[in-house]
Amino acid sequence: MTVSRGLENVYVAETSISSILDDMLTYVGYGIDDLMESNATFEEVIYLLWHLRLPNAEDLAKFTGEIRENMAVSETIITSLRLQHHQKLHPMSVLRTTVSMLGVFDTEAEMDDGEAVYRKGIRLQAKMPTIVAAFSRIRRGLDPIPPRDDLSMAANFLYMLTGEDATYLEVEAMNKALVLHADHEFNASTFTARVCVATLSDVYSGVTAAIGALKGPLHGGANERVIDMIEEIKEKGHAREYIQNKIDNKEKIMGFGHRVYQGGDPRAMHLKEMARKLTEKKGEPEYYDISADVEEAVWEFKHLKPNVDFYSASVYHALNIDHDLFTLVFAMSRVSGWLAHIFEQYRDNRLIRPRAIYVGPDSRDYIPVTERD
Known part of the structure; x- marks a missing residue:
């Protein structure tokens, strides 16, 4: 038996979502350079990761509509963000708690059929930018701005931060950043999400666990x-x-x-x-x-x-994003990859349960507490 610290170079599963080979990153076979040069939208990339193919015009319009319909968050969530701000919590702790709370108010939270799981994915993907933008404004003493139904995810996020339409260059940069961060094979947070849902836990638990892993300075921080x-x-x-x-x-x-x-x-x-x-x-x-x-x-x-x-x-x-919100922006992109891997794990599940090599003392006899030195 040998130990690979940090699971380095250990292959634990097969995936059809993304690959890193010879220093090239691909999403379902499409090179990241090609997606960048073609100005692929974040919405197209989410669809690609979830459906393992690029959408046609009809697919994209339907998918974009579903995202936009679910971007708004309830007043309960806004109130929670205000309360968490007063507690002076780390912004990633706020995001982790708020995503978990979304599951509390989702009537389909415990439903595990494929269609319900997908609908939960849509809601999570759609609401993440709204949560991050709302928290950013609340911290500055401003009221949250609701999303618009005529903007892309990148443009909507920047609009919800400021209340003003972003420039073409700003939207392009935001979109590229979202696409580039969308997925990255079995990174720490993605693997955490898969380990969580491999127990047949729910989608919200998987994403909440992933946010906890992303928070660390050796990953998203x-x-x-x-x-x-x-x-x-x-x-x-x-x-x-x-x-x-x-x-x-x-x-x-x-x-x-x-x-x-x-x-x-x-x-x-x-x-x-x-x-x-x-x-x-x-x-x-x-x-x-x-x-x-x-x-x-x-x-x-x-x-x-x-x-x-x-x-x-x-x-x-x-882009005038507060520095301690950078990791939250990472999360609102990477949730697309987390959800793709959660869907994949559910489709072909096996409990993830590795072993460890024990190196502690052995052959010890129990001594009653009254006889111990």
Whole structure:
């Protein structure tokens, strides 16, 4: 028996949803570069992940309509967000609790037939952007803005944040970020979701568990720490000196390296270009310039390339998203992948129950408490 720490290079299941092979990410066989260059919409990609094919015009119109019909959240959820804000909770804890609460008020929450599971998926996917935008406004002392029925998911999210129509460039950047984060094979949060529903637990439990896993700084929380690093460099000095100091102190540099990719994360270059355009348009080119300097220094010192978290931080900053909400934006995209994997797990389920090699003491005899030293 051998142990693979962190399940590295251990294959635990087959999937038809996404693949990472030779440093290429594909969604159901479509390369991420092709989807980016073709300007695929987030709605198309969700449909692709759930149905394992791209929608035709009729399919897409029906699917988009179902999403829009379910985007609004109840006043009970809004009240809950207000109460959680006053408790000064971590925003990811708020999202985790709110998603769990959606299940409490869903009359189909415990129904496990395929159609009911799919309908719950639609409701979860649709409401996530509304929840994140509402919480962002509540924290600023503003009333939530309801979604519109004439906007894409990317445009609707940005509208619900500000009450104003986003520019074409902003919507393009938001859409690309959502597509790039949609799925990534058996990452930690996706695997968590599959482990949860493999017990035949419900969809809301699976997504709630996944949010808990995504919260960690070694997973979804990394992009928040990237922007903290960029702002620290902006205030205190040059990127090269900053990175050298990090390396000398054996500190982790967030946004670089990846467990799976050897030659670099293919998603990073697309976000890099959007970061350049957005920061220039916003009049804050230094955020891109510092990021590029950090990338150069890390490559020189460590031969590591940026991952998806690195430039997504500058993109979200330029879109005026609060820094501690970056991981929530990640979640409202990745829920599409979580749900696709939950559907797949239900279709061909087997309880996920690995083993461990015991290395503790053995052959011990029980001693009554009165006789113990």
